[in-house]
Amino acid sequence: MLLDIQELTQSYKGGKLAIDQLSLTAGAGILGLLGPNGAGKTSLMRILATISQPSSGKALWRGQDIAMNPSQLRGELGYLPQYFGVYDQLSGREFLHYLAGMKGLKHADADKQISELLARLNLLPVADTSLSQYSGGMRQRIGIAQALLNDPALLIVDEPTVGLDPQERAGFRQLLSEGREERLVILSTHIVSDVESIADTIAIMAAGKLIQLGSPQALQAKVADKCWQCTVSPAELTELQRDFVVSHSTRQGDRLLVNLVADLCPHPGAQRRAPSLEDAYLYFVANKPGQAPLTKVA
Structure with missing residues (x-):
């Protein structure tokens, strides 16, 4: 078991609960996290990405508390937040090389992986164009590429298909499906079609609570x-x-x-x-x- 979440709670000023005693476990594969806006999905993603800490409860990665030992997970983490910023003065290729360096990738390895990701995400024609010239969909694809740079064991993507056309969304789902035997992918969205064809397990959240957990087939049977x-x-x-x-x-x-x-x-x-x-x-x-x-x- 790679991820073990134990009674996780996140509260804000005034006592409002973004996450309310959520527990689940997950191994390698694709976990689809579904829920309406305000369900607590992004708050959960930020905790798992070591950006924020829970008010109570634990999230364990390979048995280690993420809040107590974030560095272990960060070396294995790929993260695409819901709102992803870029350095407009850099080209797409330069931006990915910069982040690859931040993640400790060797230049030769990074160069090969970046070229492959740019090709697979249909960004090669604009790879050397300034990010300031990119459309919203192109920026989202660059965000997806940077999340995959270090071949992460935990890949967290929050509303990743915003701005993508249907063909790009289909290609993205295929990209996530590859390597699912070796990594845990958490795909957070409120768009059911983004997860129904690729998720091994679906977690449904509402009002900060985990209200259903199971395979797509099991949830349909209910x-x-x-x-x-x-x-x-x-x-x-x-x-x-x-x-x-x-x-x-x-x-x-x-x-x-x-x-x-x-x-x-x-x-x-x-x-x-x-x-x-x-x-x-x-x-x-x-x-x-x-x-x-x-x-x-x-």
Whole structure:
């Protein structure tokens, strides 16, 4: 087991909890961390990246407390924060060489790895262009490249696909999948499609708590009897949205084909359908601790 998080809590001024007694363990593979904005994902990532310390509890890497011995993890860490800054006066290649030096990579090894990463992230055409000329998507790809520079054993990426087009997002997911047998990748996002095809395990957070943990298949199985589909009018859809989770709707003439998630049948014409990971995510977030379940029957 590489990572062992034990009752981790992070509180801010006024007593607000960003993380509330969160515990989980993880080995090599891809851990998808899902949750809405404000769920505590970024606070957790900052602790695991040794940037901040928990108010209580522990996070252990290879059995060592991260807060007590951050240097051990930092030598094995690759981190892409949600908001990633660059040195605009440097080119993409110069920037990566600078960070490679900071990480202690030998120049020859760094040069080879940087060229490979620039090629794989479709940045070779602008590798020697000033970062001030990069688009938001290009800057995000440079951020991904720097996180992978030292072939990290722990790779933490927080909302990494912001600014990437669909083709770039697919390429990024493939990049993360490679080497998953030797490293732990923590991919934090609120976009379900970013993790559903590559994550070995999904952790769902809401209001600072870990509310679900399991494989994508296991989480889908938990909502297998809660997924419904029906055809309704626009007025009926508005009413359904007040009482249930609507995961998708498609217009069919003057009617709408609607996918819903609910404990009991939400509409007289509703039929059961196969669940998706998005259904599971929306259901568990809507039914987080302290909130009434979705049980109203139309």
